[in-house]
Amino acid sequence: MADASSRRYSDAQIDDYRVVPGHAFPWYPPLRLVLRARFSHPVGVFRGTAGFGFWNYPFLMPEGRLPTLPRVLWFFFASPPSDMPLDQHTPGHGWKVAAIDALSPRALWLAPLAPLAVLLMNHRSLYQALWPHIQRRLSISEAVVPPELEMTDWHIYTIEWGTETARFSVDGQVVLEPASSPCGPLCCVVWVDNQYLVVKPWGRVGWGLLDVPGRQWVEVEWLAIEHEDGMHHDWHD
Numbered sequence: 001m002a003d004a005s006s007r008r009y010s011d012a013q014i015d016d017y018r019v020v021p022g023h024a025f026p027w028y029p030p031l032r033l034v035l036r037a038r039f040s041h042p043v044g045v046f047r048g049t050a051g052f053g054f055w056n057y058p059f060l061m062p063e064g065r066l067p068t069l070p071r072v073l074w075f076f077f078a079s080p081p082s083d084m085p086l087d088q089h090t091p092g093h094g095w096k097v098a099a100i101d102a103l104s105p106r107a108l109w110l111a112p113l114a115p116l117a118v119l120l121m122n123h124r125s126l127y128q129a130l131w132p133h134i135q136r137r138l139s140i141s142e143a144v145v146p147p148e149l150e151m152t153d154w155h156i157y158t159i160e161w162g163t164e165t166a167r168f169s170v171d172g173q174v175v176l177e178p179a180s181s182p183c184g185p186l187c188c189v190v191w192v193d194n195q196y197l198v199v200k201p202w203g204r205v206g207w208g209l210l211d212v213p214g215r216q217w218v219e220v221e222w223l224a225i226e227h228e229d230g231m232h233h234d235w236h237d
Contacts (some may be wrong), residue, residue: 004048004194004212013191013216017057017181027054027225028184029166033159034188035223036044039151040216041226043077043095046151048194048214051076052220053159054186056103069102071182073166074189075157079210087142088131092200094144095151097168097175101139101182122202131201139180154221188225192218 004010018024037147039046053074059067078084078093085092086100101107149155149170162169165178198206 001048001192001194001212001217002215004210006194006209006211007066007206009193009195009209011191011193012218013189013193015187015189017189021022022130025056025187027161027186027188027227029181029226031110031161031225033161033188034156036154036156036221037190038219039077040119040219041060042152043147043149046077046216047190047210048074048196048216049078050192050218052157052190052218053225054182054184054188056186057233060149067097069107071101071176071186073099073159073161073179073186075183077151077170077195080196081123081208082198084197084199085201086140086199087135088140089126090142090144093119096142096144096224097179099139099141099180101164103137104113104183107138125171127201134196134201139182141166141167141176143176143179145175146173151172181207188223190220190223192216220227 001010001012016026018026023180035052037052053076054072055074056068056071058070070120074097075095076098077095080093083092084100091097100110156172158167158169158172160169161184162181164181166181168175169178170177194210194212196206196208196210198204
């Protein structure tokens with residue numbers, strides 16, 4: 001991505017979303033995603049969002065699909081003014097891992113209560129007491145990637161997506177275990193863009209675009225997905 005402007009959305013992306021009704025998302029657990037990658041800039045300099053992993057295209061709606069709630073399992077970077085504090089112990093921006101399944105039956109059970117829950121979250125004591133229960137219902141798991149694992153260095157990133165739980169690791173060092181395991185199927189995605197997102201439990205939601213002078217990128221040397229049934233997918237630089 002080069003010289004992105006806040007006047008226009010800029011996205012460099014590779015994914016394996018398939019425009020085939022009923023078969024758009026090819027991946028489901030149990031499987032393992034492993035890739036070797038690095039970023040052009042460190043945390044604090046990189047702008048916009050970027051990352052890699054699995055998701056269900058909840059908002060971009062390719063080929064006219066309707067919006068849906070998110071299912072994700074990925075390494076995710078977001079720069080300020082992005083602010084998505086979905087876990088009480090994890091910052092709302094930065095370089096982290098995240099798992100969400102807002103489409104699970106126990107999450108959908110909360111839907112009729114959502115307007116009331118948003119109002120209650122505006123009271124700090126109620127937010128601290130109630131949000132952990134809501135977070136579990138939404139299958140939200142997050143953790144910061146340790147700062148000594150510089151984004152600009154080459155690392156081997158691994159997502160082990162099990163049927164019950166998931167695990168994230170970098171160079172064999174576990175970052176989060178156990179993490180929530182979203183239901184599949186999902187598609188694999190690697191991207192970098194110039195947007196920011198604000199999503200807060202107490203109802204504040206925002207979106208916008210950033211100026212990104214010069215070039216910034218995610219370089220993936222190789223990527224492999226190994227599925228338990230023998231299905232295998234390789235991407236190479």
